Amino acid sequence: MIRLLLAEDQGMMRGALALLLGLEPDFEIVAQVGAGDEIVPRALETRPDVALLDIELPGRSGLDAAAALREALPACQVLILTTFGRPGYLRRAMEAGAAGFLVKDGPVEELAVAVRRVLAGERVIDPGLAAAALSAGPNPLTPRERDVLSAAVDGATVADIAAKVHLSPATVRNYLSSAIGKTQTRNRMEAVRAARQNGWL
Amino acid sequence: MIRLLLAEDQGMMRGALALLLGLEPDFEIVAQVGAGDEIVPRALETRPDVALLDIELPGRSGLDAAAALREALPACQVLILTTFGRPGYLRRAMEAGAAGFLVKDGPVEELAVAVRRVLAGERVIDPGLAAAALSAGPNPLTPRERDVLSAAVDGATVADIAAKVHLSPATVRNYLSSAIGKTQTRNRMEAVRAARQNGWL
DNA sequence: GCCCGGCCGGGACAAATGTCACGGGCCACG
DNA sequence: CGTGGCCCGTGACATTTGTCCCGGCCGGGC
Numbered sequence: 503m504i505r506l507l508l509a510e511d512q513g514m515m516r517g518a519l520a521l522l523l524g525l526e527p528d529f530e531i532v533a534q535v536g537a538g539d540e541i542v543p544r545a546l547e548t549r550p551d552v553a554l555l556d557i558e559l560p561g562r563s564g565l566d567a568a569a570a571l572r573e574a575l576p577a578c579q580v581l582i583l584t585t586f587g588r589p590g591y592l593r594r595a596m597e598a599g600a601a602g603f604l605v606k607d608g609p610v611e612e613l614a615v616a617v618r619r620v621l622a623g624e625r626v627i628d629p630g631l632a633a634a635a636l637s638a639g640p641n642p643l644t645p646r647e648r649d650v651l652s653a654a655v656d657g658a659t660v661a662d663i664a665a666k667v668h669l670s671p672a673t674v675r676n677y678l679s680s681a682i683g684k685t686q687t688r689n690r691m692e693a694v695r696a697a698r699q700n701g702w703l
Numbered sequence: 704m705i706r707l708l709l710a711e712d713q714g715m716m717r718g719a720l721a722l723l724l725g726l727e728p729d730f731e732i733v734a735q736v737g738a739g740d741e742i743v744p745r746a747l748e749t750r751p752d753v754a755l756l757d758i759e760l761p762g763r764s765g766l767d768a769a770a771a772l773r774e775a776l777p778a779c780q781v782l783i784l785t786t787f788g789r790p791g792y793l794r795r796a797m798e799a800g801a802a803g804f805l806v807k808d809g810p811v812e813e814l815a816v817a818v819r820r821v822l823a824g825e826r827v828i829d830p831g832l833a834a835a836a837l838s839a840g841p842n843p844l845t846p847r848e849r850d851v852l853s854a855a856v857d858g859a860t861v862a863d864i865a866a867k868v869h870l871s872p873a874t875v876r877n878y879l880s881s882a883i884g885k886t887q888t889r890n891r892m893e894a895v896r897a898a899r900q901n902g903w904l
Numbered sequence: 905g906c907c908c909g910g911c912c913g914g915g916a917c918a919a920a921t922g923t924c925a926c927g928g929g930c931c932a933c934g
Numbered sequence: 935c936g937t938g939g940c941c942c943g944t945g946a947c948a949t950t951t952g953t954c955c956c957g958g959c960c961g962g963g964c
Binding site: 860861876877879880883884889890891 | 952953954
C-alpha cells in the first residue's frame with residue numbers, strides 16, 4: 503500500500519484528486535489538507551510515503567513546506583503539483599528536495615504514474631519545463647529587491663511599500679529601480695509581472 | 704441518462720471531474736472541451752442536457768459562451784463552475800441565463816446534486832454569494848472605461864493603452880481617472896484590482 | 905425642443921514615479 | 935588588507951500619472 507498525503511487548497515480539486523487516486527488499488531490517501539501550515543504536522547501523524555503538494559497555499563507556501571518536510575521526514579518523497587509551470591518554481595522545488603514536479607494541465611493519468619516513478623527513485627519533470635528553467639538562469643534579484651517587489655503588488659504607492667518593509671521611501675525607489683533594470687522592464691508593474699512569471703517572487 | 708458537457712481549461716481538473724461524474728450511474732459525459740470557442744459547436748453536435756462551464760477559458764469567456772448557448776440550444780441548462788466567487792460574475796451569469804453558479808471550493812459532492820437540481824428546474828446559487836452580488840450593486844463602469852481599464856493590466860503606460868484602444872492619450876487619462884474615482888481607489892492598479900475583484904472586467 | 909449622459913479631445917497643474925550620482929556601513933572572499 | 939557586493943540612505947532631475955478645468959459631438963428621453 504502506497505500512503506499519500508494531498509495538499510491542495512481548492513476543495514473541489516482536492517476532493518476529485520482524492521477520489522481519483524483512491525481508485526488505484528494500491529493507493530491510500532492518509533491525509534488531505536487545505537493549508538500549507540498543516541502539511542508537516544499531518545505528515546508526522548500519518549507518515550505518508552509520498553506527499554502531493556500544491557504551491558500556492560494559504561498559510562505557508564508548498565515549496566517552504568516541502569523543504570521542511572524533507573527535513574522532518576526524509577522517507578517521504580515530495581511531488582509538487584502546481585497550476586503554473588514557472589521556471590523559478592521548478593528550480594526552488596528541486597532545491598527544496600522535491601522528487602517531481604507536475605503541472606495541472608496534462609492528463610490525470612500522469613498523476614498515478616508519477617507517484618509510482620517517484621517512489622521507485624526516479625525524478626519526474628516535464629522536459630520542456632526543465633529546459634526553460636535552465637535557460638532562464640537563476641534569480642537575479644537580491645532578497646531586499648524581492649521584498650520590495652512583493653510589497654508592490656496591487657498598486658501600493660512608494661509610501662505604502664516603505665511602511666510595509668520598514669525602509670525609507672528613497673531606498674524603496676532605489677530598489678524598485680534596480681529591480682526594474684534587472685527584469686528589463688519599464689515600470690514596477692511590469693517588473694512584478696516578469697518576476698512572478700519566472701517564479702522569482 | 705443525463706447528458707453532460709464539460710468545459711474547463713485545466714487538463715487535470717477536467718479529467719478528474721469527468722472521471723468523477725462518469726461514476727454516477729445516470730450521468731454520461733458527451734463532450735469535454737478546453738477552450739471557450741469550442742463550447743457551442745460541440746454542444747450542437749452532442750446535444751447535452753447540462754453544460755458545466757468554467758469562466759476563465761482561452762478563446763472565449765464561459766459567460767459569453769453561456770449566453771450564446773442558451774440562444775442556440777435552449778433545452779440545455781447551464782451551470783457555471785468557477786474558481787472565483789466574484790459578485791459581478793454571478794450577476795453576469797444570471798443575465799446570461801445560467802441556472803446555477805458554483806465555486807470550486809466546496810466539496811465535490813455538491814457537483815452531482817447541483818446538476819440534478821438544475822435539471823429539475825431549480826436554481827442553485829451559494830446564498831452568501833448571492834447576498835454579496837446584491838450588495839455590490841451593478842457595474843458602474845461605462846463600456847469605454849472597461850476597455851481602458853482592461854488594457855491597463857500588467858503595467859501598460861498611457862501611450863500603450865492609447866495605441867491598443869485607438870484613442871488619444873489625453874482621453875485615456877480621463878477615462879482612467881473616472882474609473883479610479885468610481886472604484887474609490889488611488890491609482891490605476893488598485894482600480895483594475897477592484898474592478899476584477901467585483902467581476903467588472 | 906431641451907437636457908442629460910456617454911463619447912472624444914485639449915490644457916494646465918500637483919503629485920508620484922523612475923533614474924542617476926553620491927555617500928557610508930557591513931561582511932565575505934581572495 | 936583591499937575589493938566587491940549588498941545594505942540603507944540622500945538629493946536632484948525628467949517623465950509619467952492623476953486631477954480638474956474646458957470644449958464639442960452625438961443619441962435618447964421627458
